[in-house]
Amino acid sequence: MRKLSANIAELMAMRTAAASPVDRNEPGRLQDFGPFGSNPGALKAKCHIPAQVASKPALVVVLHGCTQTADGYDRGAGWSQLADEHGFILLFPEQQRANNPNLCFNWFLPADNGRDRGEALSIRQMIETMIDTHSIDRSRIFVTGLSAGGAMTSILLASYPELFAGGAIIAGLPFGAASNVPQALEAMRTPGPSSGAQLGDRVRGATDHAGPWPRVSVWHGAADPTVNSSNADAILAQWLSVHGLDDMPSATQNVADHRHRIWKDAKGRALVEDYRIANMGHGTPLATTGDDACGMPMPHMLEAGISSTRRIAASWDLLGGRKAKPQSQTAGTMKAETPNLPMLKRAKLEPLSAIQPPPTAAAKSSVQKIIEDALRTAGLMR
Numbered sequence: 001m002r003k004l005s006a007n008i009a010e011l012m013a014m015r016t017a018a019a020s021p022v023d024r025n026e027p028g029r030l031q032d033f034g035p036f037g038s039n040p041g042a043l044k045a046k047c048h049i050p051a052q053v054a055s056k057p058a059l060v061v062v063l064h065g066c067t068q069t070a071d072g073y074d075r076g077a078g079w080s081q082l083a084d085e086h087g088f089i090l091l092f093p094e095q096q097r098a099n100n101p102n103l104c105f106n107w108f109l110p111a112d113n114g115r116d117r118g119e120a121l122s123i124r125q126m127i128e129t130m131i132d133t134h135s136i137d138r139s140r141i142f143v144t145g146l147s148a149g150g151a152m153t154s155i156l157l158a159s160y161p162e163l164f165a166g167g168a169i170i171a172g173l174p175f176g177a178a179s180n181v182p183q184a185l186e187a188m189r190t191p192g193p194s195s196g197a198q199l200g201d202r203v204r205g206a207t208d209h210a211g212p213w214p215r216v217s218v219w220h221g222a223a224d225p226t227v228n229s230s231n232a233d234a235i236l237a238q239w240l241s242v243h244g245l246d247d248m249p250s251a252t253q254n255v256a257d258h259r260h261r262i263w264k265d266a267k268g269r270a271l272v273e274d275y276r277i278a279n280m281g282h283g284t285p286l287a288t289t290g291d292d293a294c295g296m297p298m299p300h301m302l303e304a305g306i307s308s309t310r311r312i313a314a315s316w317d318l319l320g321g322r323k324a325k326p327q328s329q330t331a332g333t334m335k336a337e338t339p340n341l342p343m344l345k346r347a348k349l350e351p352l353s354a355i356q357p358p359p360t361a362a363a364k365s366s367v368q369k370i371i372e373d374a375l376r377t378a379g380l381m382r
Contacts, residue, residue, distance in 0.1 A: 028071030063145030200241025
């Protein structure tokens with residue numbers, strides 16, 4: 001098991017990398033957006049409106065990762081480039097250092113990680129304002145995010161399933177993964193031992209929604225040292241349960257030397273898909289050459305020979321019928337295999353706070369203080 005000190009070191013390295021010249025908060029293609037309601041999470045918002053917008057356009061909500069900005073993530077992932085080509089609208093919620101020194105969305109805080117709470121509610125208010133302002137098609141609202149943004153994507157899909165047609169979680173964590181900082185660090189190393197049904201119950205219990213449920217796409221680097229790829233297995237288990245799908249994928253193929261699995265319903269509609277990016281660390285997969293080139297490499301925006309941005313947009317039918325092209329001459333069909341789904345030894349799913357209660361002040365040792373000081377510096381504790 002990866003040590004706590006290794007996670008802290010990785011987070012500090014991420015913060016250092018954010019100072020790289022290619023990821024500074026330089027002027028980008030996005031414009032400020034607001035006001036958008038009471039904004040209980042005190043977030044900022046940016047958007048991109050193409051020069052030519054489709055009638056009743058789709059809306060894509062894009063959530064950056066820790067140490068990133070909205071403009072920086074857009075430059076890296078290339079979402080505004082794609083929006084200009086196909087006429088959909090973009091919304092970029094943005095974290096402020098006053099909320100989190102490392103610019104992480106606070107996916108691990110109860111005040112922010114549920115329906116009608118804090119940051120999650122702020123993002124919902126942004127979306128409603130965009131709908132009213134730009135005549136967004138309510139049946140075509142999507143959300144995607146990286147890392148902490150991926151974890152917040154999980155929260156939004158579970159908390160407002162009636163709002164989203166689909167979501168793409170990149171290097172993220174399942175809904176309900178943590179409710180305090182120690183749990184967040186533990187979840188990043190490995191998700192708790194929960195069965196698919198129990199993980200699914202967390203989503204089903206988040207609202208009184210009875211379906212239909214958003215489509216979900218999962219992307220994760222197989223060599224991610226920051227958020228272990230077992231979290232992708234947990235996300236899959238969670239949403240396969242929600243959609244009532246069994247473990248065996250409907251199709252498995254090799255795309256640009258990366259494994260891609262699809263789960264379809266009885267009508268042949270793809271409801272859940274999973275991309276495992278071979279030999280990739282923590283970040284968003286990019287293709288920066290070839291016909292599907294989109295975005296540019298920078299910290300945590302990684303060349304992988306496959307454009308997650310284009311493939312996610314294609315899966316949401318945002319490319320005007322144009323399918324993302326196979327990005328490998330060796331692409332072909334692979335034997336279907338069962339995902340490695342985590343199982344729970346406990347008979348009943350315990351609340352996260354009961355599994356690992358936060359230490360009392362009296363119990364804190366000098367070692368605990370050192371850890372907490374490091375966490376605050378890394379932006380994971382206020």
